[in-house]
Amino acid sequence: MIGVSYSRLLAGVALLALMQAGPAAAETMSSALARAYRNNPDINQQRAATRAADENVPIAKSGWLPKASVSGQAGHQYTESTGYPGALTQTQKATTNPGQIGATVSQTLFDGNQTANRVSGAESGVLAQREALRSQEISTLQSAATAYMDVLRDTAVLGLRRNNISVLQVQLQQTRDRFQVGEVTRTDVAQAESSLATGRADYAVAQANLERSVATFRQQIGVDPKNLAPAQPVERLLPKTPAAAIAIGLEENPQITSALHQVDAAESAVKTAEGALLPTVGVQGTVSRSVDSTGVPNYNINTASVVGVLNVPLYQGGQEYATIRQYKEKLGQARLLADSQRVNVRAGISTTWGQLQSAKAAIIAFQAAVKAAEVALNGVREEAKVGQRTTLDVLNAQQTLLNTRVQLVSAQRDRVVASYAVLAQIGRLSANTLGLNAPAYDPGDHYERTKNRFIGLTASDGS
DSSP, rough: HHHHHHHHHHHHHHHHHOOOOOTTTTTTHHHHHHHHHOOOOOOOHHHHHHHHTHHHHHHHHHSSSSSEEEEEEEEEEEEEEOOTTTOSEEEEEEOOOOEEEEEEEEEEESSHHHHHHHHHHHHHHHHHHHHHHHHHHHHHHHHHHHHHHHHHHHHHHHHHHHHHHHHHHHHHHHHHHHHTTSSSSSHHHHHHHHHHHHHHHHHHHHHHHHHHHHHHHHHSSSSSOOOOOOOOOGGSSSSSSHHHHHHHHHHHHHHHHHHHHHHHHHHHHHHHHTTTTEEEEHHHHHEEESGGGGGOOOEEEEEEEEEEEEOOOOOSSTTTHHHHHHHHHHHHHHHHHHHHHHHHHHHHHHHHHHHHHHHHHHHHHHHHHHHHHHHEEEEEEHHHHHHHHHHHHHHHHHHHHHHHHHHHHHHHHHHHHHHHHHHHHOOOSSHHHOOOOSSSHHHHHHHHHHOOSSOOOOOOOOO
């Protein structure tokens, strides 16, 4: 009877652990990922970084706009002078309040296309930052899905270990009873005691693993895991072949697209640096009024001027040339980084695709192994009753079945995690693709409100 009860316990414990609550109370994979998408601090800080990058566009566009300033000064002046011509000892005294106020407006007409290239570079930087945000969203959703499955797996393993202790306790008591009547030896009792002690140690390790998974779940999703519902792989969202997955990944993976936008930004930086060798043309207007000028009472001066400004750089110590060479090297570096990202993505897709196929095959194999181990355990127990098997044989058969069930639970977890990993590598792990119940963050909304905003201090968070 012990063999039958043990098999039933282990057959049901993994399923019970993975389905802990009714549908109304369960936290699902979808709801957990929606929490992470809304509240994960890593995503939110990248969203703030994206909004900060948007401001580089109006900063660059400021080179096209006029610059205006107002200046002024005022004071009190006492003047005393002696020895005027024609007067022997005359002394002249004057008290004045000299002051000046003026305004200057300047407008650049041509700057070697530096402003245009800065704007182009800033726009490429915005697009690169958006891809960095998308990469962070993908990474967070993948980590959250992994944390979810780790809790399910470790909960199931803990249940298996707990039930194993219960079975070993009964096994030990039966062995002691049989020892009392002389059916087994003291060695059999010691073996049963050793197995129980080992089972308790494995249970403690399983507890620690679950606590670690719970902490990771809280870190990624923001709440403690409660009543987690079973989760399914997302293979329906994946391409049919690894070649198709690689083709999609090379086009859509945010690490590649971000690197390509960085190449565009680096090209604009080279053109901007080259613009420093070209002439600049501008116009400047100035108006001013001085009162009590040069310390003379009531001597006022009004001035207005409009002048054109031309600056032709000839040689500035070689700084411009070094800067151009430097940015060309950075452009080459950006292109090499893009090539490196393509290699990394291709390798990542191949690896995760292989892990997914391996997990699927492992599930089939371990399911067959569990069935075989159940039959073997029942047979060994029956044979032990008639003296054909020893207590050690029974304990070994129990441990084999337990280990196989743990491996099956792990393989089931690995299949789900690997499916999310493939979806992440091809660049399609997103709130929209998964259909999460969370409002999609649109970085373009802030950009449209910011790109031509040339006055105002209030940021998007109200500060």
